[in-house]
Amino acid sequence: MRWQSMLLAAATAFSGLVAGMPILDPEGFTPYARGLEELTLFSPGCSIPDFWRFITRLSHNAEIYFQGQNKFNTYSIRWSNVGTPKVNITILPATENDVVEIVRLANGCNIPFLAYNSAHGSITTLKNMSWGILINLRKLSGVTIHAANETATILGGTNSKYMIQQLWDAGYQAVTGTCECVNYMGPALGGGHGWLQGHYGLIADQFRSLNVVLANGTKITVGPDHELFWAMNGAGHNFGIVTSANIKIYPKIHTTYAIEILTFTGDKAKDLYEAAITTFANQPVEVIQWSYWMNIPQLDPTGPIIEFYIIQEGVTAVDSQWTAAFYALNPIAANPQTGSYLDLSTWLSINMDGPPCQKTGMANPRFPLYLESFNATAMEEVYEAFKAGTNSSGPFYNSLFMFEGYSMQGVQAKNASNAAFAWRNDNLLVAPLIQYQPGNPALDEAAKQFGNELRQILHRGSGRTEMHTYVNYAYGDETPEEWYGHESWRLTKLRQLKTKYDPNNRFSFYGPVN
Ligand SMILES: Cc1cc2nc3c(=O)[nH]c(=O)nc-3n(C[C@H](O)[C@H](O)[C@H](O)COP(=O)(O)OP(=O)(O)OC[C@H]3O[C@@H](n4cnc5c(N)ncnc54)[C@H](O)[C@@H]3O)c2cc1C
Known part of the structure; x- marks a missing residue:
């Protein structure tokens, strides 16, 4: 078999480099050999020895999986399954430099690549990736607090719940996404909404600097004086892979919360949102209102129910000023709760066990x-x-x-x-x-x-x-x-930056600016 002899030849040729190699799955040699051959078929410019050389440059804890291996499936599974990308190889970098090496390999061999974080991105432009390397960032996880200047360094694949807890235990909070299972960086790259945005701004407004691997495989630090700093706050998917971010954190002061979960039948829709318009005309910083519509036949078999959530910070019960107009509409259920900032995701069913997290x-x-x-x-x-x-x-x-x-x-x-x-x-x-x-x-x-x-x-x-x-x-x-x-200047500016930093549209699969 061609692939067997080539891979063995490559392994022999580079046997001196094998010490400290990344983790190769014990599921066996065959998927690697087959996968590598497949990649060389797709990218004839690169040979199996080229890939082997690349593998030896990765850090010891990096992981590589090909189609046919269970972990390939585990690490490429997505939250939404329409318009999904297709990939042939999954690499889990274990260091920021591993990301540099992967992007350099991909460039040298002209292989498409895509960063995966918690894989909740559901935009169907992702389907334009028809083959290539999946860079799964889950091993780049970590939170380092710099108390002296109230910032923290967050590695590019850090999960939100983990980050929130790490900060909380050390007496800090930060603006993060609301959902426990989503990572920190994915939401941040599009601006990013979270519970504390009323106090401090969007998730991306908290960036102080970012370590970014650019399309050409160089790692740079993007601070406020760099022209990409503007672009990374809202259009970040287009410009690089963020391996870590230095962000603003705050002393833990927004701790106590109360919620009213009021459930209505759908015939109240108009009255309910009329009440919302009036009640929240001047929504203060400590009040948040959400609603979900969904079918719960036990509550109403005839149509979706409306679940209205009124959240207030700093109190043990939501002030009637925010709830009276809704109680007047006779909800079919009312569920007030008191707790802390850490309870918010559970109340909204976006905790790790909640349906949206599965x-x-x-x-x-x-x-x-x-x-x-x-x-x-x-x-x-x-x-x-x-x-x-x-x-x-x-x-x-x-x-x-x-x-x-x-x-x-x-x-x-x-x-x-x-x-x-x-x-x-x-x-x-x-x-x-x-x-x-x-x-x-x-x-x-x-x-x-x-x-x-x-x-x-x-x-x-x-x-x-x-x-x-x-x-x-x-x-x-x-x-x-x-x-x-x-405003036309926005896309003009984004496209100018794109031409400068990613002229070959390597980062073109998620909401491309071009
Ligand atoms: C259950 C759920 C809850 C959500 N909650 C919130 C929320 O509270 N606030 C909010 O604003 N949004 C929220 N979202 C939307 C969320 O921002 C997007 O779905 C986002 O794309 C998820 O990021 P991800 O890393 O999980 O997705 P992925 O699919 O892994 O990544 C999406 C894209 O982001 C890019 N990317 C990811 N990580 C990096 C990185 N480190 N460097 C460079 N590029 C990267 C890649 O282009 C990738 O294709 C939620 C989504 C879901 C499904």
Whole structure:
């Protein structure tokens, strides 16, 4: 066999370099040999000895897996399974320098590559990756606190829950995503929303400097004086792999929280969001309001229920000022809770055990839209459309509609032109999440139409001509303007930076600016 003899020859030739080699899976020699041969077929410019040489340059704890190995599947599984990337080799770098080596190999051999973090990215532009190297960052995990200047260094693959706990135990907090299973960096690259954004700004607003491996395989530090600093705050997926970030942290002062979870039947949709418009007209920094729509037949077999969450910081019970108008609408259930910052994710079912944190093999595309405020008439209309499209006999029954009303003071305190994130004046992030069994192109198309129909109802209700969307929730059929801003200078600037730092579009799979 060609691959056996070549690999053995390569192994012999480089046997002097084998000491300290990365972890090769005990599942055996064959998948490696087959995988390496496959890569040389795809990239004829590189030989098996080239790959072997590369492998010996990785650190001892790096890991490499090919198709056919269980761990290849484990480390390439995604949260949403429509429009997914295809990869042939999974490498787990164990050091920041390993990322440099992988990108250099990929460049030298002209192999596409893609950073994977917690793999919650669901944008369908990822399907444009049809082969190549998956760089799974999970081993780049760590939090180092620098108390003297209230910053922390977060490695590029660090999980949010782990990070929050590490900081909390040391007496600190930071702006992170809300969901425990998502990593820190994935949300941050698109701006990033979190519980503390009302106080301190977006997740990316906390960056002090970033270590970034550029498309040409060099690692640079991007600080406030570097031109990429602007781009990494909102369009970061396009410019490099962040191996670590130095971020601002804060003394732990936002600790006590209370929530009211009020459940309504869908016939209340219009009244409920009218009440929300009035109640949250001047939403203070310590109040957050979310709602989910979903089918829970035990509560209402006739249509999705509306679960309305009112969160208040610094109290043991949510002040009636924020709840009275909703209680007046006679919720079918009311569930007040008191606890700490660490309880928020459990209350919202986005803790490690919560349904959104499970990778169940389903397709989970979202169709996001930023809004300035609710339009109660449009909310009633979109409720009816959501109800019709998620009926129990259809394929989208387990879908979810999310309405996120974080406090915005910290986000709006930053000059909008100082970051690529373009949507600081939008108070609400809404998105239907259409869940279904993947593998049927007709159903993919139906889901796309359904999600877009729902989004369009709210867009029409906004009275805007241009859609504003969150690239981190995007479906993938939005325009770059709809991800990165309609002011023409924004995309012009992003594209100039792209030409300078990634002329060959190596980072082109997630929400490409071009
Ligand atoms: C359950 C759930 C909860 C969520 N909660 C929040 C939330 O609270 N706040 C919020 O703002 N968003 C949230 N999101 C959206 C989230 O920001 C996006 O889904 C994001 O893409 C997830 O990042 P990831 O690393 O898990 O995804 P991945 O699919 O692993 O990564 C997405 C893309 O990011 C890039 N990437 C990831 N890591 C790096 C890195 N270190 N360097 C360079 N590029 C990198 C790659 O291009 C990759 O394709 C949530 C999503 C889900 C599914």
